[in-house]
Amino acid sequence: MTEQTRVLRDALDSLREPLFIVEDNKGCVFANSALFQFLGIKRPEDSVLDLSEFWPGVTVGSFRGEEIASEFKLKSGDAFAVKLSIQTIHEHTWIVRVLAGVSRSDALHNFHAHRLETLGMLAGGVAHDFNNVLAGILGHITYLKMILPARGTHTESLSAIEDGAKKASTLTQQILSFSKLEGGEKVEEVNVCELARGACKLLRGAISPEYSLECNLPQAPVCVLAVEGKLAQVIVNLVINARDAIGPEGFIRVSVATVDSEKELEAAFGTKELSSKSYARLTVTDNGHGMDEAVLEKIFEPYFSTKKDKGTGLGLAVVREIVQLFGGAILVESKVNVGTTISVYLPIVSAAAQQPRLSKGAPSKPELPRGSERILVIDDEYPVRNVLCVSLEHLGYEVDVAESGKEAIEKYQASQRYDLVLLDMIMPQLSGDQVFVELKKFDPTVRVLVISGFSSETAVRSILNSGGRGFIQKPFTIEELSKNVRSCLA
Ligand SMILES: Nc1ncnc2c1ncn2[C@@H]1O[C@H](COP(=O)(O)OP(=O)(O)OP(=O)(O)O)[C@@H](O)[C@H]1O
Ligand SMILES: [Mg+2]
Structure with a gap:
């Protein structure tokens, strides 16, 4: 390589723009380092690259000075759309510059991020359902602890079940925060x-x-x-x-x-x-x-x-x-x-x-705030609905339940008004926020306590901003429930 050629080669290598030089008969005679980086392949000693390695099917003789859209395809199967500028620098020699395109590393990066995101979503979905089951178990445990004598043959078993459920619940919270559902992109x-x-x-x-x-x-x-x-x-x-x-x-x-x-x-x-x-x-x-x-x-x-x-x-x-x-x-x-x-x-x-x-659960029987108002519980999940119903009745309230948003709206409109509505967020067909809008249309003074596994959900925040009385996160203890219900009714 002459001194002059080396200087020229170094100059082309110093450019950020991926480019290569093509000669009729010979194909690609030089490619700069930016091109190798763009393609994500190792540079051979002589910087010569067979066109078929990344641009199969192209006919060199057909080159004109022009800008074209094309596709680079690697032997690995990776393909990326590119915008190219082709300039004639000699009668049979062209310089091809990559004006735009997603490089292989960007494409891989997106793939990696996407894969993690999908896993996160999947885990989040499972955790959400699991959380509902746990809400039921934990709720019933606190209820049993309240109605059974403080000491007896059952105490140890009950505590063991409670410990297990709490551990599972902490784990579920962890999975929820791993998935993008909870927390999102919030710093x-x-x-x-x-x-x-x-x-x-x-x-x-x-x-x-x-x-x-x-x-x-x-x-x-x-x-x-x-x-x-x-x-x-x-x-x-x-x-x-x-x-x-x-x-x-x-x-x-x-x-x-x-x-x-x-x-x-x-x-x-x-x-x-x-x-x-x-x-x-x-x-x-x-x-x-x-x-x-x-x-x-x-x-x-x-x-x-x-x-x-x-x-x-x-x-x-x-x-x-x-x-x-x-x-x-x-x-x-x-x-x-x-x-x-x-x-x-x-x-x-x-x-x-x-x-x-979850360290809040009191070990002995707590004094819980009670009441006698009428409450409508809306949740599509049986364990949650059931534990809410049992616990609230135990606290003295008159409880009615609805399994879906549609049933809830019908019940609300048909009844002589409820003092409070406990509303789940994620339900099939009508979601919690849609139900809230409908209830508000019918009764602008409706009192709603939102129940959800995700505190940062946009829908939860929007309800709280437009008149929702409170929020309680699943799984909850009877202490949290009784306190929140009272403060919403106050
Ligand atoms: N703890 C480690 N001990 C030894 N080598 C490591 C360790 N961490 C990273 N490396 C080296 O660094 C390289 C790059 O790691 P990196 O996490 O970026 O990719 P990878 O693990 O090979 O692939 P991926 O993360 O996509 O599964 C690894 O292939 C490995 O050679
Ligand atoms: Mg790795």
Whole structure:
């Protein structure tokens, strides 16, 4: 290669725009590095690329100076639509520039994100139904605890059932917040400890039982500003990578700590200015095969993977993107045959105490606020409807039930008015918010207490903004129910 050719080649390589040069008879004689990046394929030594490798069926002789829409197709089957500009630079030589198109890495990235999203939605759907079953079980337990003597042969069994149901309920809440249904894309204060605890519980199912997955999490909350679902994705990707790296004697440890050592933060952030004094450090450690220098250098590159067909190579690229989005940094330490430690640093926000939701159930018989008003319960799920009905009647109320929105509207219109309506959100045909609109049309003073598994649901917020009296999250205890009902009737 002459000096002049090298300079020209370097100049074309320095351009961000993917381009290649085509000669009649010879095909593609040069492609710049941006094109290889765009196609997501490795660049051969001589930068020469057979046109059929990415643009099958094209006839070089038909080129005119023009802009065209076309499609690149790789042997792997990946295809992407492109807009090209073709310029004649010689009688039989053309330069082809890619003006627009979705690169392979973008396409893969979208696929990865989409796959995670689908899994999240699926898990969320299952968790939602499961939550309703639990609401029934927990409700009946609190009811039984109230009507049975405080001490007896039944006490231990009842407590065991209650513990089990509460554990299942915490797990369900975790799955709900993993799925995009709860929380959505909202940036909020997230307690990393609690998130990691829940993630570990879920991930145990994805890891062979002979491996150990340890959690080392402080009781005190360590809060950061982030989108909960995205942070969960970080933990999942790191733990799954650790799982893939460990052997029969493997262990994985997930830990969270607060860090304010300048030295450590400098190692993670380099010269970047720090936005906080203290950082949350989420660490995933394994004693797997580790990584050598060559692998370490590339791990954050999109679609770099040593797992052949088993990995997309996007896990860590996604992790880095998420961590940077929330003002954080990542530190990787690894030794071949010893193991790997990956630490994620995120700026801490206030460490406001977060109460675990289900610790509220009082152990002894509580004094519950009672009443005698008429209440209409609308829920399509039998266990929820049933426990609401039994509990409310126990508290002295007169209760009527409806299994659907349609039945509820008919009952409401036919009756001599109810003092309160307990309204489920997610129902087939008429959803809770539609029922609310209909009831309001008929009776603008209608009092509604919304029941839902998702506190952040837009429909819930819209009802509360337009006159709904209150909200109660499933699963609920009889204490929560009685208090909320009273305050709505006040
Ligand atoms: N804990 C680890 N121990 C050893 N090697 C690791 C570890 N984490 C990541 N790697 C290396 O980094 C590479 C890139 O990881 P990344 O998560 O981006 O992709 P992947 O795991 O190969 O694919 P995917 O995440 O799509 O399943 C891995 O293929 C592996 O070689
Ligand atoms: Mg991975």
